[in-house]
Amino acid sequence: MGRSSDGTARLGVCSWSLRADSPADLVSKVSQTGCDTVQLALDPIRRGDWDEDETFDRLGEAGIAIASGMMEMKGEDYASIDAIARTGGVRPDETWEDNAQAARQLAEIAGRRGIKLVTFHAGFLPHDPQDAERHRMLERLRELAAFFFDSGTAVGLETGQEDADTLLGVLGDLKGRGVGVNFDPANMLLYGSGDPVESLRKLAPHVVQLHIKDATPSPAPGQWGNEVVVGTGAVDWDAFFAVVDEFIPGVDRMIEREAGESRVADIETARRFVESRAGSAS
Numbered sequence: 001m002g003r004s005s006d007g008t009a010r011l012g013v014c015s016w017s018l019r020a021d022s023p024a025d026l027v028s029k030v031s032q033t034g035c036d037t038v039q040l041a042l043d044p045i046r047r048g049d050w051d052e053d054e055t056f057d058r059l060g061e062a063g064i065a066i067a068s069g070m071m072e073m074k075g076e077d078y079a080s081i082d083a084i085a086r087t088g089g090v091r092p093d094e095t096w097e098d099n100a101q102a103a104r105q106l107a108e109i110a111g112r113r114g115i116k117l118v119t120f121h122a123g124f125l126p127h128d129p130q131d132a133e134r135h136r137m138l139e140r141l142r143e144l145a146a147f148f149f150d151s152g153t154a155v156g157l158e159t160g161q162e163d164a165d166t167l168l169g170v171l172g173d174l175k176g177r178g179v180g181v182n183f184d185p186a187n188m189l190l191y192g193s194g195d196p197v198e199s200l201r202k203l204a205p206h207v208v209q210l211h212i213k214d215a216t217p218s219p220a221p222g223q224w225g226n227e228v229v230v231g232t233g234a235v236d237w238d239a240f241f242a243v244v245d246e247f248i249p250g251v252d253r254m255i256e257r258e259a260g261e262s263r264v265a266d267i268e269t270a271r272r273f274v275e276s277r278a279g280s281a282s
Contacts (some may be wrong), residue, residue: 012037015258016150022111040169089123090140111151119156119182154178160187164199180208192218204247227259230270
C-alpha cells in the first residue's frame with residue numbers, strides 16, 4: 001500500500017494529468033516525462049472507454065508500474081469552491097447510488113489487477129462530530145472502504161477539502177479498515193485549509209501516498225488558490241521532505257498536474273525537482 005514491494009518509495013505520475021486519449025498515448029506520455037510508475041485513473045476502464053487488457057498489457061510491456069488507482073466521483077463540479085462543496089465526494093444524495101455502484105466495480109478491477117491502493121476525495125467532511133451530515137458521510141465512506149477491503153485494496157482520502165484536524169477525527173471515527181490519507185500539499189493551499197507542512201506532520205501516521213503538486217495560496221476564504229509548476233509555488237519543499245524523510249520515507253510520491261497546457265514538460269520539471277531533493281525517491 002503506497003510503496004514498492006521492497007518498501008522503497010516510488011516517484012511516478014498521475015495518469016489523468018497527461019490527458020491521454022488511449023492506453024498507447026498514456027504509455028508514450030509517461031515515457032516522455034522520464035517516469036516509470038503511474039497512479040492510474042480506473043474509471044475509463046470501468047466505463048469501457050479503455051479496454052482493460054490493452055491498458056494493463058501496454059503498461060506492463062513498457063515496464064511502467066502501477067502504484068495505485070484513482071476513483072472519480074460522479075457529478076463533481078470544480079467551477080468554484082462552493083460548487084465542489086455541494087457536489088464533491090460522497091456528500092450528494094443524488095449521486096450516491098451511482099458512486100457506490102462505481103466503487104463496487106472499481107474494487108473488482110483493483111482486486112483482479114493486484115492494485116493495493118485506490119484514492120478519492122471524500123468531499124468536505126464536517127468538523128463537528130455531532131453533525132448529522134458527517135455521520136451520513138462516514139457511513140458512506142465505510143461502505144466504499146468495505147468494497148475495496150474485500151478485494152484486498154486500501155483506500156486513501158485525498159487532502160484539502162477539510163483541515164488536518166477534521167480529517168484526523170474522521171479517521172478516528174472510521175477506525176481503520178484500510179482507510180488512509182493521500183496527502184496533497186498543494187490542495188491545502190488551493191482550498192485554504194491549512195499549512196501543508198504542519199498538516200503533513202499531523203497526518204503522517206495515516207499517509208499512504210503523496211501527491212507532488214504546488215500552488216499559491218487561496219487569496220480569501222471561499223476562493224481558489226492557483227496551481228503552479230512544482231518548485232515555483234508556496235509549498236516549502238525542504239520542510240515538506242524533512243517531514244517525509246523523518247516519518248514516512250517509504251511512501252510513494254505521484255506527480256499531479258491539473259493546470260497548464262504543458263503537462264509533459266511540467267511533470268518532467270517536477271520529476272527533476274523531486275529527484276534533486278535530499279532523501280527523495282529517484
